[in-house]
Each structure stands twice: as C-alpha cells, then as structure tokens.
Amino acid sequence: AQSVTQLDSQVPVFEEAPVELRCNYSSSVSVYLFWYVQYPNQGLQLLLKYLSGSTLVKGINGFEAEFNKSQTSFHLRKPSVHISDTAEYFCAVSGLTGGGNKLTFGTGTQLKVEL
Amino acid sequence: KAGVTQTPRYLIKTRGQQVTLSCSPISGHRSVSWYQQTPGQGLQFLFEYFSETQRNKGNFPGRFSGRQFSNSRSEMNVSTLELGDSALYLCASSLPATASYEQYFGPGTRLTVT
Numbered sequence: 001a002q003s004v005t006q007l008d009s010q011v012p013v014f015e016e017a018p019v020e021l022r023c024n025y026s027s028s029v030s031v032y033l034f035w036y037v038q039y040p041n042q043g044l045q046l047l048l049k050y051l052s053g054s055t056l057v058k059g060i061n062g063f064e065a066e067f068n069k070s071q072t073s074f075h076l077r078k079p080s081v082h083i084s085d086t087a088e089y090f091c092a093v094s095g096l097t098g099g100g101n102k103l104t105f106g107t108g109t110q111l112k113v114e115l
Numbered sequence: 116k117a118g119v120t121q122t123p124r125y126l127i128k129t130r131g132q133q134v135t136l137s138c139s140p141i142s143g144h145r146s147v148s149w150y151q152q153t154p155g156q157g158l159q160f161l162f163e164y165f166s167e168t169q170r171n172k173g174n175f176p177g178r179f180s181g182r183q184f185s186n187s188r189s190e191m192n193v194s195t196l197e198l199g200d201s202a203l204y205l206c207a208s209s210l211p212a213t214a215s216y217e218q219y220f221g222p223g224t225r226l227t228v229t
Contacts, residue, residue: 036220043119043205043220090158101146101209101218102171105158 002027002093006106013081014114021076021109023091033074034092034103035065044090050074061085086113116141119208119221127227133194136224140187140208146170147189148218149181152203161204164189165211193226201228 003026013019025031032051036044048059055067065076074091091106120139128134140147148171149161160173164183181191187208193200203225207218 034217041222043222044207046217046219049217101148101163101207102160102173103148103150103158103207103218104160107157 002031002095002104004091004093004104004106006091006109008109009107010110010112012112012114015083016080018079019077019081019085019111021089021091021111023074023076023106025072025074025091025093027072027093027095029095031093031095033065033067034094035059035063035074035076036090036092036105038088038090038108040087047076047089081111081113083113083115085111087111116143119206119219121204121206121221121224123224124222125225125227127229128196129229130196130198132196133192134196134226135190135192136204136206136226138189138191138206138208138221140189140206141219143210144208144219145187145211146209147183147187148207148209149189149191150205150207151175152205152223153201158205161191196228198228200226202226 005024034049035047048057050057050067058064088108090108092103122137146165148163152158163171167183178194183189203223205223206221209218
C-alpha cells in the first residue's frame with residue numbers, strides 16, 4: 001500500500017521569501033511522484049512530476065522538487081514566492097500496482113503568501 | 116486542446132435521492148478516474164475506467180458507481196444520497212496507462228446534499 005504524508009497543513013510566508021513544502025511517501029514498490037496545486041473553486045493543476053532520472057525536477061511557475069529515495073521524500077521548493085502562489089498544494093504518488101491509474105494524495109498544504 | 120470538462124458544476128440534492136455526474140476527458144485520453152474531495156477525508160480515489168471497463172476501484176460503498184462510454188466520456192452515479200456525500204467530485208483523464216501516469220483534472224462538480 002502507498003501513503004503520502006504532508007506534515008504542514010499551513011505554511012505562511014512573506015512575498016519574495018523562499019518556501020519549502022514537505023512531502024514524505026511510503027511504498028513497497030517503485031513510485032511516480034507528483035505535486036498538484038489547487039486554487040479556490042478549481043480543480044487540480046499539475047506542477048511537476050518525478051518519474052525517473054535526475055532527482056531534481058523543475059516544474060511550472062518556478063517550482064522545483066527534489067526526490068530523495070533514502071529519505072522517501074519529495075519536497076517542493078520555490079526560491080521566491082508571489083501573492084499569486086497562495087493556494088493549496090497536494091503531493092501525490094502513483095505506483096505500478098496491478099495496473100491502472102490511481103493517485104494517492106497527501107492531506108494538502110495551504111500556502112498563504114503575505115505582503 | 117480543450118481540457119477536462121465536468122457537468123454540472125454545482126448541484127443540490129436531498130437525502131435519499133440519486134445523482135449522476137458527467138465527465139468529458141481530453142481528446143485522445145482513454146482513461147478516466149474519479150476522486151472525491153472533502154474537508155475531512157481529503158482527496159480519495161473512487162474508480163478508474165479504461166476502454167469502458169472499470170480497471171481500479173477505491174474503498175467506497177456500492178452506492179457509488181460509474182461507467183464509461185465508447186467515446187471515453189464517463190459518468191458516475193451516487194444512489195440513496197447521504198449528507199456525508201456532500202463533496203467536490205473531481206474527474207481526471209490520462210492517456211492509456213503509460214510510464215508517466217500523468218492525470219489532468221477537471222474543475223469538479225460541487226455536490227451538496229441537504
């Protein structure tokens with residue numbers, strides 16, 4: 001079984017400051033890792049994904065994440081946030097278990113960017 | 116390309132009624148998955164359809180069902196609605212199972228059960 005833990009339910013940060021949103025996963029098989037963002041009253045938008053290869057993954061809107069297999073982590077970072085980054089961020093895992101697409105999500109981290 | 120579309124966007128139903136939600140995937144995508152999002156339980160996988168067959172199912176009661184048509188459009192049905200079924204229902208589509216397993220989400224249907 002797979003699981004995802006997002007330790008921080010809320011992260012307040014000032015505009016132009018750096019931010020890191022933490023994600024840890026648990027799986028007995030190889031996994032694919034994703035970060036999605038959800039703006040109010042909208043669906044989920046894919047920020048970035050890790051499939052294999054380089055452990056540093058770059059996504060949209062200046063976000064990047066680093067896959068760390070030994071620590072089973074996939075933390076999301078941005079060097080300088082903007083007010084428009086205020087949203088909820090979800091880490092998700094998908095694995096090759098019995099075929100099919102099934103995303104297991106973390107509980108989400110609300111990023112609040114303040115002036 | 117047009118994104119994933121879901122109809123209706125908002126719905127209010129009464130306990131005991133049933134409801135059908137619709138999802139049109141991105142053109143060319145043959146896999147459609149459904150998720151339920153609530154403040155208490157977060158995002159939970161309901162089921163996935165591929166080529167009109169249910170390929171994967173989450174831990175939801177039998178009141179939740181779905182189907183997929185030959186044009187890949189999908190519907191999900193909830194019978195005998197309960198207050199706890201109030202949620203945002205999200206549909207996601209993807210290409211046939213590839214190494215990326217990347218899913219694209221629609222805006223969701225907000226269901227309120229009174």
